[in-house]
Amino acid sequence: MKSLNVLVLLSLCCLFACNKKVTGPIETHIQVDCRILDKNFQQLKSYSGTYCAFFPNGEWISITGKVIDLHSKTNQLRVHFPQMGHHEIKLSKDEAKIFFLSTEIRDFKGKKTRFDVINISDRNGALVARWDLFEHLDELYQKLDLTPFDKMIPTESFDENFPDSKYEFSHLNAIYEIPKNNLEKSFPYMKEGNLLVTFNGLGSVVVFDPELKRIEFIYRVLKTNLLGISDGQILPNGHLLIFKNTNTSNKHLYSSINEYDLQKNSSVWNYDLNEKEFTHIPDNGAVQLLSNNNIFITESSGSMGRMLEVNRKGEVVRVQLNDMLDSRTKKPSNIYRAKKINLEKFLEFNF
Secondary structure, three states: OHHHHHHHHHHHHHHHHHHOOOOOOOOOEEEEOOEEEEOOOOEEEEOOOOEEEEOOOOOEEEEEOOEEEEEOOOOOEEEEEOOOEEEEEEEOOOOOEEEEEEEEEEEEOOEEEEEEEEEEEEOOOOEEEEEEOHHHHHHHHHHOOOHHHHHHOOEEOOOOOOOOOOEEOOEEEEEEEOOOOOOOOOOHHHOOOOEEEEEEOOOEEEEEOOOOOOEEEEEEOOOOOOOOEEEEEEOOOOOEEEEEEEEEEOOEEEEEEEEEEOOOOEEEEEEEEOOOOOOOOOOOOEEEEOOOOOEEEEEOHHHOOEEEEEOOOOOEEEEEEOOOEOOOOOOEOOOOOEEEEOOHHHHHHOO
16 A cells, blocks of 8 residues: 555656646856856856857857957957847857847938848858848838838937937847747748747837748737837747837836737737836847746836846746946946856856
8 A cells, every 4th residue: 555655656746747847948047148147146257248149169259339249169259240230149049050130221211220130140150141121121011011100210219339320210129049839830930940030110020931031920019109029039839928118008108028829819928017116118128938937037127127037927936136237327237138048068168
């Protein structure tokens, strides 16, 4: 009888372990822009740049202002990219390609206007694919139905890194490879390896084929305005998770995290950043689904940067202020993007 009870207990333990939901690799570190923290938010390494990506072979790449540089594992400059970079840079899942965003300044409606470019390069910096918004204006106006918004385009937006232009046509924020997911057999645009790009400034997320040859799918998140999506990715269940900057309720602006069922065209889960401790975040923020099914959020409301982890019940598991202080305000510095990732291999070369 005793043996039977032990067997039942072991079976129940196995059942629990087998059904535990794991959505990706276990996160061992936190990347905050160009810094690496341990799981207790203690700094391990810091690199120059406004945003960085760290590679398993010890190399790292940074965007400083608008300059993109790839460094060797001994921190020597290996590749200097000629493009004017901004916001996003990361390694592909197979570690063979680099995804990054750049900008070109064009004349548009008599104004010097920034047009973003999506780029894919090899590990030596040679471009293998690019998608220039300026070259696809007609396609974007048609597929995004931009004619009603034409008077709002281009948007006035000054960036000190691009002083020659006070306007931009759009503002791209993030690139993600679509992971293996529950919908890829039913919907071709959800195929693993396709690229999801966040079109902040056009109110949409756009799915491209892996070589940037064509638009596979567009999901219009914002129906009545253009600005307000800082980050977004497809989850293993096929849903879309986004950091939505602007919501309006009783004329009150607030930001939120939303998970959308694209089949039903509806939000199925949300966490609103509208409590007393949060203020409206108009133009930055990041979101990530963790392996424990919690949501990791970067936000900078109240002019201070912080990270929080929220469970699916909407309960805050942890709040962590940025330990770097702004020299002017003496508050925790704003954070562009923080993610929990596994950097054990990188740190084997850089510790």
